[in-house]
Amino acid sequence: MIVCSCNVFSDHQVRDVLANSSGVRSPGQVYRCLGCSPQCGRCARTIRAILDQVHGSCSDCPVECPGAALSTKLVAAE
Template identity: 55%
Template structure:
């Protein structure tokens, strides 16, 4: 499913970016990981939700990633 029509990013693209070694900590970093940047910003909340779900699914495998705001 396309979640960002400006950059033609799918939910799978977002999940893939969240599983990369350099886990993005913000929606801006997700765009950067995928070689683009925010345009209209309408998708930001959806991308954030997908990020949260992906990081939650990563659970204990997450070492100091975005799920821990102190690191």
């Protein structure tokens, strides 16, 4: 799925960055690894959710956590 329509990159590209670059922990670092910068910023939340999925930091999140809800939606969309 397209994550950023301004810079035109997908969730697969974000996951590739996370798999191939150690220490990437923020949306800003993902943008830099992809050779771009945020434009409107609407995709930062989705990038954060992918980061949380990959790094497992949302595993202990309560159900009412917005990040956990977004992560669940992203997993369902795959």
